[in-house]
Amino acid sequence: MGKKSGYNPETPVFLGTTNINLARKQRAWRLALFGIVFCIDFASALTLFSIVHLWREKSEFTIWDSLRDFYSDTSDLIALSFIRILCLSGLAYVGSLLAWREAVSKEEAKLKPKSKKDDHSKGFFQANGKVRNGEANGSIKEPLLVKTEVKTEVKPLTAYEEWFSGSSKKDAVLFVTFLICTAFQAYVGAKCVCFYFDEKHTMFNVRAEVLQGVLMGTTVVWINAESSLLTRVVDANRVMGRALYLNSRRRLDSQDPRIAVVTNSVNLANGDVTEEGALRGDKGAKNETDVDQNSYLMRAIQLARGEAYLLACAFFCLGLSSASSLILPSYQGRILDHVIQRAIGLFRRDVLLLIVFSLLTGLFEAVRNLCFAVVGKRVLKTLQDKLFIGIIIQDIAYFDGTTSGELTSRLTNDVSSMAEPVNWMLSALLRNSISLIGGFTMCFIISWKLSMLAFTTMAPIMHITAVYSRWSRELNRKRYALLAEANSAASEAIGNIRTVRAFSTEDTELDRFKSKTCAAMQKGVRDAFAYAGAVAVNDWLDLGASVLILWYGGVLVMNDRLSAGKLITFQLYWNQIQGAYQSIMSVLMSLTRAAGAAQRVLSLVDALPDIDRNAGTHVSKLDGEIRLEELYFSYQMRPQHPVLQGVNLTVSEGDVCALVGRSGGGKSTIVHLLMRFYDPTKGRILLDGWDLRDLNLKSVHQHMGLVAQETQMFACSILENITYGLSKWRQEDLEEAARYANAHDFIMKFPEGYATRVGERGVRLSGGQRQRIAIARMLLRRPKILLLDEATSSLDTESEALVQQALDRLIGEGGRTIVLVAHRLSTVRNADNIAVLDKGSLVEQGTHEELLLKKSGVYEKLVRRQLHKVSNRIMEDSEELDAAADTIDGLIDETSDEKP
Numbered sequence: 001m002g003k004k005s006g007y008n009p010e011t012p013v014f015l016g017t018t019n020i021n022l023a024r025k026q027r028a029w030r031l032a033l034f035g036i037v038f039c040i041d042f043a044s045a046l047t048l049f050s051i052v053h054l055w056r057e058k059s060e061f062t063i064w065d066s067l068r069d070f071y072s073d074t075s076d077l078i079a080l081s082f083i084r085i086l087c088l089s090g091l092a093y094v095g096s097l098l099a100w101r102e103a104v105s106k107e108e109a110k111l112k113p114k115s116k117k118d119d120h121s122k123g124f125f126q127a128n129g130k131v132r133n134g135e136a137n138g139s140i141k142e143p144l145l146v147k148t149e150v151k152t153e154v155k156p157l158t159a160y161e162e163w164f165s166g167s168s169k170k171d172a173v174l175f176v177t178f179l180i181c182t183a184f185q186a187y188v189g190a191k192c193v194c195f196y197f198d199e200k201h202t203m204f205n206v207r208a209e210v211l212q213g214v215l216m217g218t219t220v221v222w223i224n225a226e227s228s229l230l231t232r233v234v235d236a237n238r239v240m241g242r243a244l245y246l247n248s249r250r251r252l253d254s255q256d257p258r259i260a261v262v263t264n265s266v267n268l269a270n271g272d273v274t275e276e277g278a279l280r281g282d283k284g285a286k287n288e289t290d291v292d293q294n295s296y297l298m299r300a301i302q303l304a305r306g307e308a309y310l311l312a313c314a315f316f317c318l319g320l321s322s323a324s325s326l327i328l329p330s331y332q333g334r335i336l337d338h339v340i341q342r343a344i345g346l347f348r349r350d351v352l353l354l355i356v357f358s359l360l361t362g363l364f365e366a367v368r369n370l371c372f373a374v375v376g377k378r379v380l381k382t383l384q385d386k387l388f389i390g391i392i393i394q395d396i397a398y399f400d401g402t403t404s405g406e407l408t409s410r411l412t413n414d415v416s417s418m419a420e421p422v423n424w425m426l427s428a429l430l431r432n433s434i435s436l437i438g439g440f441t442m443c444f445i446i447s448w449k450l451s452m453l454a455f456t457t458m459a460p461i462m463h464i465t466a467v468y469s470r471w472s473r474e475l476n477r478k479r480y481a482l483l484a485e486a487n488s489a490a491s492e493a494i495g496n497i498r499t500v501r502a503f504s505t506e507d508t509e510l511d512r513f514k515s516k517t518c519a520a521m522q523k524g525v526r527d528a529f530a531y532a533g534a535v536a537v538n539d540w541l542d543l544g545a546s547v548l549i550l551w552y553g554g555v556l557v558m559n560d561r562l563s564a565g566k567l568i569t570f571q572l573y574w575n576q577i578q579g580a581y582q583s584i585m586s587v588l589m590s591l592t593r594a595a596g597a598a599q600r601v602l603s604l605v606d607a608l609p610d611i612d613r614n615a616g617t618h619v620s621k622l623d624g625e626i627r628l629e630e631l632y633f634s635y636q637m638r639p640q641h642p643v644l645q646g647v648n649l650t651v652s653e654g655d656v657c658a659l660v661g662r663s664g665g666g667k668s669t670i671v672h673l674l675m676r677f678y679d680p681t682k683g684r685i686l687l688d689g690w691d692l693r694d695l696n697l698k699s700v701h702q703h704m705g706l707v708a709q710e711t712q713m714f715a716c717s718i719l720e721n722i723t724y725g726l727s728k729w730r731q732e733d734l735e736e737a738a739r740y741a742n743a744h745d746f747i748m749k750f751p752e753g754y755a756t757r758v759g760e761r762g763v764r765l766s767g768g769q770r771q772r773i774a775i776a777r778m779l780l781r782r783p784k785i786l787l788l789d790e791a792t793s794s795l796d797t798e799s800e801a802l803v804q805q806a807l808d809r810l811i812g813e814g815g816r817t818i819v820l821v822a823h824r825l826s827t828v829r830n831a832d833n834i835a836v837l838d839k840g841s842l843v844e845q846g847t848h849e850e851l852l853l854k855k856s857g858v859y860e861k862l863v864r865r866q867l868h869k870v871s872n873r874i875m876e877d878s879e880e881l882d883a884a885a886d887t888i889d890g891l892i893d894e895t896s897d898e899k900p
């Protein structure tokens with residue numbers, strides 16, 4: 001879903017939509033929350049300070065003494081609170097400034113000339129801003145494309161520049177903020193735990209130790225909250241920056257016709273309405289489902305709901321294995337204490353129990369793994385089915401803005417990336433959560449002070465994980481989008497392999513493919529670096545915690561306030577917590593990656609089409625009268641280009657209506673609207689007096705047959721292609737339809753007849769053969785309304801005459817309404833009504849004779865041009881014939897002269 005930056009001077013630029021009020025509100029409440037958090041934090045420090053002065057009767061203090069005194073003075077905490085808030089505010093200001101600039105420069109980049117990197121015409125000069133081609137200039141003698149050096153090539157960013165681009169600077173500032181918060185947190189934690197209270201100390205009848213615990217807990221939590229809130233304030237500033245910039249552009253550029261301003265929308269996500277690859281329905285762009293780790297988890301659980309029995313079994317085993325693994329460290333500690341006390345009997349009993357619990361844990365683990373693996377496989381299958389349905393039911397407008405490669409990438413890469421963690425994620429998450437909570441509880445039971453001290457590192461670890469996850473999710477979303485683009489570049493090149501070979505553009509295609517895979521790889525490497533960084537910081541914090549445990553635990557053991565065995569048990573539980581946390585973190589990391597893929601999968605699964613094929617009144621019979629009333633239409637990808645402008649047309653039941661006009665006049669668009677591939681922007685289409693939008697589309701399509709401009713074949717047999725979508729058919733009808741379409745004879749000449757396989761998109765057939773099969777496919781259904789969009793365009797004169805004969809026969813049978821788009825005079829002259837379209841308007845209509853009577857009419861000109869072409873061809877042919885006759889005469893003369 002790569003956002004194409006820049007604009008073509010020919011097309012308008014959509015500045016996107018913003019809601020400044022929303023952005024302002026978000027920033028205000030985040031700042032307010034930050035203020036509240038700071039007040040609570042400050043109140044905690046003040047309370048500790050008061051305790052010292054109430055109980056210790058200490059009247060004077062200096063910061064320096066207080067900083068070094070961990071046991072009897074907490075007065076420095078107030079000063080530190082102030083220092084911290086000053087530091088954080090400064091950093092938040094700098095971060096916000098950088099975020100603001102980043103948002104503005106991103107928007108500005110959209111208005112810069114487009115990079116030629118992706119352009120298929122790379123290396124070619126575009127005359128007058130347009131690619132000159134034979135058709136546009138009316139003559140193929142014009143030079144098509146003049147090869148020249150591309151001067152405006154945009155230099156790609158180096159890895160260094162990318163790392164230190166706007167967002168990275170902002171991230172660096174946020175990282176420093178985090179480090180400062182963490183340092184403060186560790187200091188406050190140590191200070192709170194080590195502070196010594198006398199037994200008699202109480203405050204409001206609460207024991208001082210309890211107060212101490214609460215204060216420490218809140219202080220640590222609040223410091224962490226401050227850091228994460230600041231990140232959000234910076235983020236809100238980015239949104240504000242974008243909103244204000246866009247608004248200023250709107251004011252500046254409102255007179256510029258290139259700038260099309262979209263207003264009245266609330267959502268930032270609907271940025272660019274013509275964005276390639278955006279999720280859109282018939283009525284416009286849609287928001288993608290926002291998937292974060294939590295919602296991903298919820299969706300994964302929903303998907304796995306069908307596997308309730310297997311899951312119940314898995315959870316049962318999980319509970320048992322977790323419970324027995326939780327008991328193990330306490331036995332290990334007890335065994336050590338028995339060794340120190342030389343209690344042999346108890347020692348033997350506990351060793352035996354340890355073995356039993358270890359065996360049980362292993363067994364339950366194995367069953368749990370098996371159950372979750374099976375659930376994972378089934379979820380993958382369900383997801384693939386859901387996504388395929390999600391794709392196939394989307395509005396045609398969606399397919400106008402995407403590529404098949406991109407969609408197949410979603411069906412393969414994204415679905416497996418999304419489903420992969422389900423295999424083990426639920427199980428790992430639960431098992432480790434149990435270990436974590438159990439470990440926490442056991443640690444607190446052994447020594448709450450030691451636990452509090454060790455856990456001061458926990459909050460920063462959580463914070464860093466959360467920050468990394470958010471960052472990585474966005475990065476991975478982009479990475480998957482790039483992979484999808486690579487996929488689409490590859491499938492496009494493979495699909496057009498003959499053109500690629502004919503133009504020898506293998507290298508260009510390879511460059512295009514490589515540019516995407518390379519960008520995706522760079523993002524992956526960036527993610528790997530950040531992951532390594534996050535893991536390293538977390539490991540350091542973890543090691544710091546172990547040092548704290550040994551230091552303070554050692555002090556407790558030396559003061560006889562804790563046994564050595566308990567310290568070991570504590571350490572084992574701490575290790576368990578550490579292991580569980582690491583696993584949870586790796587689950588969260590894969591959740592993050594999976595959430596990126598899930599966003600791309602679930603957006604499609606959740607998006608319902610704007611044109612519901614199953615809604616509306618069911619049609620069992622159609623007479624076939626068609627009426628177009630004041631029809632206006634423009635395609636979403638080119639909203640500024642009106643394709644139809646107030647077209648009024650009536651085709652009576654059983655009539656043949658030919659749509660003619662210059663190329664690009666909107667003829668095929670009318671056929672698309674009749675099939676309801678799109679809904680008109682304004683006006684309506686009536687079928688037998690019913691608004692097409694009120695009818696059940698599925699049932700309407702049963703009475704309509706379409707032969708499109710580009711015949712579409714499936715990679716199966718001719719028989720399957722002709723009977724496509726029919727559950728019942730008779731062999732006689734099939735052959736009759738094929739004969740009507742002049743296809744039977746050539747099919748029977750194939751050794752395998754109707755069983756002949758046609759290859760992908762029918763590549764093993766000629767264009768004319770494909771067209772005739774498409775006509776047979778339509779005829780077999782015997783529809784009431786026939787839509788022929790240049791159905792005879794790929795046929796040679798002889799086949800065209802035969803198909804025309806078949807169509808005439810069909811018309812002769814009567815009872816069918818036919819709308820045909822044709823360029824050839826022979827196809828349209830017998831129509832009951834000829835509608836001439838020019839630049840989206842219906843300029844003339846009537847029979848062939850009526851229209852010819854109108855001197856200087858558009859139709860008359862079209863006919864005259866075609867007759868001119870035909871006579872030119874005849875003249876050329878007769879000249880060639882004369883030349884050939886002269887040559888033959890010459891040869892005859894020469895041979896007669898040579899005769900004796």
Ligand SMILES: Nc1ncnc2c1ncn2[C@@H]1O[C@H](COP(=O)(O)OP(=O)(O)OP(=O)(O)O)[C@@H](O)[C@H]1O
Pocket residue numbers: 400635636637638643662663664665666667668669670709
């Ligand atoms: N999916 C689309 N998205 C955006 N613009 C489109 C789309 N399909 C067609 N157009 C544009 O709409 C205009 C009308 O196209 P349409 O295919 O209806 O013309 P036509 O009269 O059938 O031409 P032709 O005789 O060459 O087939 C053209 O300018 C074309 O570029």
